[in-house]
Amino acid sequence: xxxxxxxxxxxxGLSRTALLYYESIGLMKAAGRSSNNYRRYSEKDRQRxxxxxxxxxxxxxxxxxxxxxxxxxxxGRSILExxxxxxxxxxxxxxxxxRSILSLLRNPxxxxxxxxxxxxxxxxxxxxxxxxxxxxxxxxAEFERSAPAEHQHFLExxxxxxxxxxxxxxxxxxxxxxxxSERAAG
Amino acid sequence: xxxxxxxxxxxxGLSRTALLYYESIGLMKAAGRSSNNYRRYSEKDRQRxxxxxxxxxxxxxxxxxxxxxxxxxxxGRSILExxxxxxxxxxxxxxxxxRSILSLLRNPxxxxxxxxxxxxxxxxxxxxxxxxxxxxxxxxAEFERSAPAEHQHFLExxxxxxxxxxxxxxxxxxxxxxxxSERAAG
DNA sequence: TTGCTCCTCACGTCACGTGAGGTGGC
DNA sequence: TTGCTCCTCACGTCACGTGAGGTGGC
Numbered sequence: 001x002x003x004x005x006x007x008x009x010x011x012x013g014l015s016r017t018a019l020l021y022y023e024s025i026g027l028m029k030a031a032g033r034s035s036n037n038y039r040r041y042s043e044k045d046r047q048r049x050x051x052x053x054x055x056x057x058x059x060x061x062x063x064x065x066x067x068x069x070x071x072x073x074x075x076g077r078s079i080l081e082x083x084x085x086x087x088x089x090x091x092x093x094x095x096x097x098x099r100s101i102l103s104l105l106r107n108p109x110x111x112x113x114x115x116x117x118x119x120x121x122x123x124x125x126x127x128x129x130x131x132x133x134x135x136x137x138x139x140x141a142e143f144e145r146s147a148p149a150e151h152q153h154f155l156e157x158x159x160x161x162x163x164x165x166x167x168x169x170x171x172x173x174x175x176x177x178x179x180x181s182e183r184a185a186g
Numbered sequence: 187x188x189x190x191x192x193x194x195x196x197x198x199g200l201s202r203t204a205l206l207y208y209e210s211i212g213l214m215k216a217a218g219r220s221s222n223n224y225r226r227y228s229e230k231d232r233q234r235x236x237x238x239x240x241x242x243x244x245x246x247x248x249x250x251x252x253x254x255x256x257x258x259x260x261x262g263r264s265i266l267e268x269x270x271x272x273x274x275x276x277x278x279x280x281x282x283x284x285r286s287i288l289s290l291l292r293n294p295x296x297x298x299x300x301x302x303x304x305x306x307x308x309x310x311x312x313x314x315x316x317x318x319x320x321x322x323x324x325x326x327a328e329f330e331r332s333a334p335a336e337h338q339h340f341l342e343x344x345x346x347x348x349x350x351x352x353x354x355x356x357x358x359x360x361x362x363x364x365x366x367s368e369r370a371a372g
Numbered sequence: 373t374t375g376c377t378c379c380t381c382a383c384g385t386c387a388c389g390t391g392a393g394g395t396g397g398c
Numbered sequence: 399t400t401g402c403t404c405c406t407c408a409c410g411t412c413a414c415g416t417g418a419g420g421t422g423g424c
Contacts, residue, residue: 006403016404021388036396038404058290059283062387080287087284091277097245098273101266104244117336125332129325139315146311150303157343192377202378207414222422224378248413 002031003041012049019049027052027066058083092156099159119158137175144172188217189227198235205235213238213252244269278342285345305344323361330358 003011009019022028028049030039041049048069055065060083067074126136143151151172155165189197195205208214214235216225227235234255241251246269253260312322329337337358341351 004404015388017390018388020406025387036404038396054286054290057283058286059280077291080291084284084287084291087280087287091280094245094273094277094280097243098270100240100244101270101273104240105263105266105270117333117340121333121336125329126325128332129321129328135315135317139312142315143311146314147303147307150307153303190378201414203416204414206380211413222378224422 001043003046005030005039005041008041008046008049011046012053014053022049022052022062025062025066027062027069059087088153095156095159099161102159117158119160122158137172140168140172141175144169145176187229189232191216191225191227194227194232194235197232198239200239208235208238208248211248211252213248213255245273281342281345285347288345303344305346308344323358326354326358327361330355331362 005019006016009016019028023030028045031042031045032040034040051069052065055068056062058080060068060079064079064083068076068079123136131139140151143154148169151169152165155168160168191205192202195202205214209216214231217228217231218226220226237255238251241254242248244266246254246265250265250269254262254265309322317325326337329340334355337355338351341354346354
């Protein structure tokens with residue numbers, strides 16, 4: 001079985017122009033041409049394109065994908081991990097943008113509209129479930145102890161400003177120390 | 187007081203080329219030129235540029251910013267709210283990319299490296315704090331009742347697949363119904 | 373003279389989308 | 399003939415960054 005450019009693109013869920021663009025940068029190449037100069041893609045070409053699409057779903061650059069497919073020596077794992085870290089950074093920036101917009105709007109109704117969890121809403125939620133202040137402080141301390149980076153991440157998720165995050169985390173670490181010394185004393 | 191292009195750019199924390207680019211698209215205009223053809227920016231120009239920078243921190247397009255500054259009739263609030271919604275969509279896409287990478291890596295160690303909170307890590311954290319299964323289910327039910335959109339958001343934050351999120355939320359709603367009828371019966 | 377800033381084009385970026393202008397098979 | 403796909407350029411996108419080539423004041 002062979003495919004024309006349009007057929008293959010459709011099967012893999014991308015546009016014909018995207019496929020031609022991949023050819024222009026040397027990422028895809030049709031197995032051959034038919035007599036009327038139409039590109040003819042083979043089954044092997046289709047498999048390569050599907051692999052490309054899988055990588056694209058991770059938001060990898062076409063340059064990186066080219067490297068992973070054409071040079072078996074490249075360390076795919078480290079490329080993926082770098083991309084993962086970059087994604088975290090991008091998400092952090094977008095959250096900063098959200099925070100900035102919210103401060104421009106200064107409108108509590110905007111929170112609901114955006115589907116963003118605010119600190120106050122979060123605390124109210126826990127309180128409604130019957131969690132006491134002591135429960136919450138224990139929870140912060142445990143979070144900080146077992147997964148400090150994720151604790152930071154979570155506080156950012158709640159759109160809490162940098163300075164307040166720092167003081168919350170410092171306070172959490174102190175709680176933990178108190179807890180430990182009390183246990184030792186008791 | 188007046189500024190040259192370089193001086194004004196530095197004061198506002200952007201590059202000279204960025205400032206010149208703003209001029210090329212009609213967003214900024216120097217108050218005048220000095221005898222040697224250098225741009226001369228006034229205090230008013232500086233205020234406008236600072237306003238531009240404030241909007242830029244929200245990730246608004248220069249086109250939108252131009253509209254907000256030059257046409258007082260434009261509804262700034264709705265532009266900001268649209269941007270807020272778009273940011274949520276972008277973040278969702280980036281999270282999809284992360285999920286895709288994680289499935290490629292299939293490596294639990296990658297979670298820690300990336301600073302991502304996984305479902306399992308989250309549950310373990312709560313359990314370490316002494317929260318029981320009953321506490322957690324009550325919490326899900328309450329979350330779903332009081333803020334369904336934010337509940338969805340939070341589950342996405344934990345990088346849980348779409349299908350599982352749906353079933354968790356459906357289950358949460360059922361819990362709530364049971365709770366209510368039990369109270370009515372008791 | 374060396375270093376600094378300033379000026380004006382013009383081209384590159386990334387992953388395509390969108391014509392323009394033309395061909396080929398049903 | 400109408401509609402469809404295919405072909406090959408070439409230009410546009412967004413917010414700049416990076417030279418190239420030249421000027422002006424200390």
